[in-house]
Amino acid sequence: MYITITKQKMDGNFGQSVADFVAYLEKENEQRSLEDHEHFFNQFSTDVPTDEVVREIDGNTAKLKRTEPKFYSITVNPSAYELKRLQNPSEDLKRYTIEVMKDYAACFNREIDGRPVSLNDIKFFAKIEHQRTFKGTDWQVRQNQPYATKILDLKNRIGRIEQGKTQGNITKLRNRIARLEKEAPHQQNGKRIVQGMAKEGPQTHIHIIVSRKDMSNKYSLSPGSKYRHSDTIFNGKSVKRGFDRDSFFSASEKTFDKLFEYKRNYAETYHARKTFINDPKQYFTMISRLPTHEKHIAFSIMRKTGLDYSMLNIPTNKAQLALKTIQRLKRGLDKAVQSASIGI
Template identity: 60%
Template sequence: MYITITPQKLGASYSKSSADFVDYLEKENQALEGELPSGGAENIEHFFNQYEDEISAEEVVRKIDGNTAKLEKTEPRFYSITVNPSKYELKRFQNHSEDLKKYTRELMKDYVKSFNREINGRPVSIDDIKYYAKIEHRRAFKGTDKQVKENQPFATKILQLKTNIRKVQRGEITGSIENIQREINQLERQAPHQQNGQRIVQGMQKDGNQSHIHIIVSRKDASNRFSLSPGSKYRASQVELNGKTIKRGFDRDQFFKNAEKTFDKTFGYHRNFVETYKARKQFIKNPKTYFASLTGLPASEKAIAFKILKETGIPLVPSIPVSQTQLALKLFHKLRKGIDIAVKSSSIGI
């Protein structure tokens, strides 16, 4: 599971409206509507919240935009939470849309529990927040993806060769169009990352189950009186204000841990060591301890762990040294390049 929490991002100051972001979340529906009728309306995913289904995009914009009292231009109006289950976790679902919706509603209970705040003398509850969620089933390769970046040198050469073909056709240069096309075809095949026999490029739809969740949650509570920021730099603390002790902060660490536990409990999922939030955090902070824990797993768990690591693109040496310290030191420098992949795959993000 990979979960991110990010503030509304629209430049130096924050837009007064959530319309652009909501429109972005409608992109999959717009694509479906533009396809053949068999692609159809039955596949459209609507916005939903804790208690309601089939909420329109217009209502989401109206409710989020109308809940921004006393916020400065330099403060985000809303936060975006993205929930990306791994392919192993997705296999636990019987009905992807309904199960993801069920998980979202449980996840948001964990979200409110992570605030070290009180409203009218009581802890923040699920009814104190205003959020809307949207399930998507497609993903496209981005320019920042490893596959696109590593294919880029080939893309650059292919583009130049295609330009040469046009120049030959216009008589600007001499050459054989057939030979140039043959070279292009060869480069297409040589590109290191392929999908269904095609070179992976930016914008190409990813194969496989890509179901994930987007959540837009208002910065202000449902009463439009209190600010609830998951981006607070304070994890959980207290401060004296006008002679009163005020609680403040949001514990992301606790949120990620609980999100993982909630998924496992809800869907009866047995989480391997390398999929856990604890392991991913340990991987970054203390790789020696991480690999000591990894090599100490029972044989069956270790086999699954290394299968997951291999599939996520982390380089591994062919054989495992006996010394755990030797293993950690030998792999650490190689693993530095794979940290982003490691964090984003099979576990809650950090």
């Protein structure tokens, strides 16, 4: 389960309206029949119109400056293993989202009218999406880039020949392009993976738009706070502040496991990703101690992050674990590391 929290920026400026983001999240519905549309939902309704989402989020920004984020985006990305556990992905993930937002509220070190923050203090709207496309930052696209560059150069040469600007054998150039297309290391359904290509397999995930202000539009609830648990003096009164991101990520994971009776592999846990960042030797020692079946699943999980399976020569004696191997593994698991951290 990879969860990111980001504050929405465009060209270095905070978005003053959620309208563009809401429109972006509607893109998938354009390709679906009316009865198959996924609607925005929250703790009160399963069918919230898009104009209401915009109106509610944009209108809940009292006393926020233009230099402050008005809303945050939480993206919840279940793995293929987790999605297989669901009977009805859309309905199951809607139920899970409500529980996640309960965890979100509980991780604020704030009080509203003398009580802890609760789910109904959080103004949010969520949406389920079932498709993903490859981005330019995806490791498959990046590793295919040298081939893409050569192919583009050859296509440009063909264009110049066809325009009569230069001479050359177009057939040979097209044959070279065909070879490069096949030689690119990352393919999907026999085609070179490129930016914008739809990803195959289960890709269902959750987008959550959450207001910076609470439901009453009085209190600021920022998941981007640099504090976890802190007290400060405001208008002569002691005020609690902070948001515990580690607790939120861990709690969301445990909530999924409890809700769907999911047996999580060590390599899937937030704790494992934290261990990898802070102590790679300990991480691979823990992997090597897993039972054979769980170790096989762990290797499979790591491969899907862009790691070459041939590099996984984890020795029995942890003292023999070479630094060079650790560094190569760490580069290969870059995606997992990024997904383990908050994106703000």
